[in-house]
């Protein structure tokens with residue numbers, strides 16, 4: 001049974017993007033021994049500046065950089081990880097398996113931090129000797145300026161607990177939880193991932209319309225589309241008899257109702273219920289704007305796949321996925337075109 005050493009546990013955060021860098025600095029702040037596995041080109045940015053901040057006003061600047069490791073200097077890694085936090089996108093999971101092998105031994109606990117449902121399965125298969133668990137990241141991270149990683153919305157990082165490593169995970173939480181990184185545990189991770197997936201269905205809308213999340217939510221034209229995407233997911237989870245844990249101030253099944261409220265009422269209530277700062281953008285937005293392949297197949301695509309198995313129609317998630325794929329292939333719809341597509345989707349569902 002893997003056991004995290006109670007002194008000087010060595011953490012490796014694999015993937016120095018938004019979540020990896022935020023998590024990495026939080027671990028350093030909690031006095032953990034850290035190596036950050038990066039792409040070689042990332043080192044200069046972190047050498048110049050590395051800090052985190054959040055919507056509550058907490059800030060922390062990393063004064064001593066962690067051990068930076070990449071595929072060309074793997075010899076810098078003197079010790080394997082006790083805990084490896086995998087913070088690459090779902091789209092990179094398969095590709096990183098060989099490099100992850102250099103960072104772990106059989107005792108390493110691997111924590112998969114991806115969005116989506118059961119997206120950790122490939123890693124579990126690749127590392128059958130290891131304890132592979134999931135983390136649900138509820139909050140949004142944006143980069144305010146090079147080297148600064150900003151948590152722009154609320155929520156507790158949630159770690160999966162399994163019977164074999166319950167004690168280790170609880171100990172880990174006691175060591176790591178801080179103002180910057182509030183942490184919970186969950187015994188029902190698949191249901192929790194479905195609940196998070198419901199929120200992530202809006203990522204693609206956010207990426208397509210190219211405005212901050214807060215601005216998107218203040219506009220009913222977008223909320224109606226997001227509500228429709230959520231309805232499709234809720235039909236799937238209802239038929240699968242999955243009880244969704246509540247991860248916002250409202251039970252999941254009420255979220256589409258809430259989103260459909262007129263702007264004046266929604267904005268008034270949202271002010272009280274939703275802490276999100278104006279900078280937040282969905283993680284899919286950054287990929288689309290950098291011409292990268294997005295996680296849409298793991299998010300809206302998951303609803304399409306599961307709906308098809310259950311004979312449920314999912315035209316909303318199909319349309320959004322198709323629009324994202326079109327953009328991935330370099331074909332840009334104008335904002336007006338996108339709004340027209342949204343309108344006709346909504347009209348066909350009146």
Ligand SMILES: NC(=O)C1=CN([C@@H]2O[C@H](COP(=O)(O)OP(=O)(O)OC[C@H]3O[C@@H](n4cnc5c(N)ncnc54)[C@H](OP(=O)(O)O)[C@@H]3O)[C@@H](O)[C@H]2O)C=CC1
Pocket residue numbers: 014015016017018019020037038039087088089090092095096099113114115137138139140141142282283295
């Ligand atoms: N950002 C957010 O606010 C949230 C994100 N999430 C989820 O967390 C996960 C991570 O997202 P996020 O942090 O935004 O993603 P990013 O793209 O910002 O970070 C992933 C990082 O991993 C790097 N990477 C990929 N392959 C390798 C490799 N072989 N070696 C070293 N580094 C590598 C990428 O480099 P490169 O870009 O050069 O390929 C990138 O810097 C996703 O599943 C996302 O859905 C969940 C909640 C919120």
Ligand SMILES: CC(C)(CO)C(=O)C(=O)O
Pocket residue numbers: 115137138139140141153199200203213280281282283284
């Ligand atoms: C925090 C949230 C829901 C988005 O805004 C997210 O998970 C993401 O950006 O991927």
